[in-house]
Amino acid sequence: MKTDPRFPKLHIVDHPLVQHKLSTMREKKTPSNSFRQLLRELTYLIGYEVTRDLPLETRTIDTPLCKCKGNFIKGKKLVIIPILRAGLGMSEGLLDLMPSARVGHIGLYRGPDHKPVEYLVKLPSKLEGRRVILCDPMLATGNSAVAAVDTLLKRGVKPKDITFVALVSAPEGVETFQKAHPEIELYVASLDEKLDKNAYILPGLGDAGDRVFGTK
Numbered sequence: 001m002k003t004d005p006r007f008p009k010l011h012i013v014d015h016p017l018v019q020h021k022l023s024t025m026r027e028k029k030t031p032s033n034s035f036r037q038l039l040r041e042l043t044y045l046i047g048y049e050v051t052r053d054l055p056l057e058t059r060t061i062d063t064p065l066c067k068c069k070g071n072f073i074k075g076k077k078l079v080i081i082p083i084l085r086a087g088l089g090m091s092e093g094l095l096d097l098m099p100s101a102r103v104g105h106i107g108l109y110r111g112p113d114h115k116p117v118e119y120l121v122k123l124p125s126k127l128e129g130r131r132v133i134l135c136d137p138m139l140a141t142g143n144s145a146v147a148a149v150d151t152l153l154k155r156g157v158k159p160k161d162i163t164f165v166a167l168v169s170a171p172e173g174v175e176t177f178q179k180a181h182p183e184i185e186l187y188v189a190s191l192d193e194k195l196d197k198n199a200y201i202l203p204g205l206g207d208a209g210d211r212v213f214g215t216k
Ligand SMILES: O=P(O)(O)OC[C@H]1O[C@H](OP(=O)(O)OP(=O)(O)O)[C@H](O)[C@@H]1O
Pocket: 083, 084, 085, 086, 087, 108, 109, 110, 111, 114, 116, 136, 137, 138, 139, 140, 141, 142, 143, 144, 145, 173, 199, 207, 208, 209, 210
């Protein structure tokens, strides 16, 4: 994993498998079905690092041969929250890793001036004290990520319990996010170069939602 001296909470998962799969996703010739599958596989690889600090508890179990101690993920249920639409491509992968997690949804799209417009919030009750993994493949201006976290904070989630997971990020967006929410850890597969004049990430991979769902 790499870090960047400008962004203390940013973790860049740059494993060779991650770089290979992400580069394939960036290619414009990659069709939606492969794009979706790669996004899911990349989420496993990034998710492996995101969940590295999950607490374990020990129970005695019976193997076919004897008793032994087994370690299991401990504690209150995790909550996975995709930012719709594109985040759905990552929440599926996270759920494969943690099938008993609860799932919430926050629907946002980038409206005029790249300001996020919220159109859906459906969250599990009693979010307080739960560990939340918020996911969205793209962190461009950072405005959508900031707005999604604001929504969670209003529901009583503490910043220390939130982790944000993305695939591709722009320095402008990481800066905005870390200014707004300096306590929150960010995991990405890549910190790209910059935003273009339409606030798309360069080199990026285009519009993630459209590529996941084949809408353009
Ligand atoms: O950092 P930002 O500048 O806010 O941009 C990132 C947001 O833009 C994309 O969503 P989009 O608005 O395209 O919605 P979609 O997922 O429905 O396509 C992406 O999935 C993020 O949610």
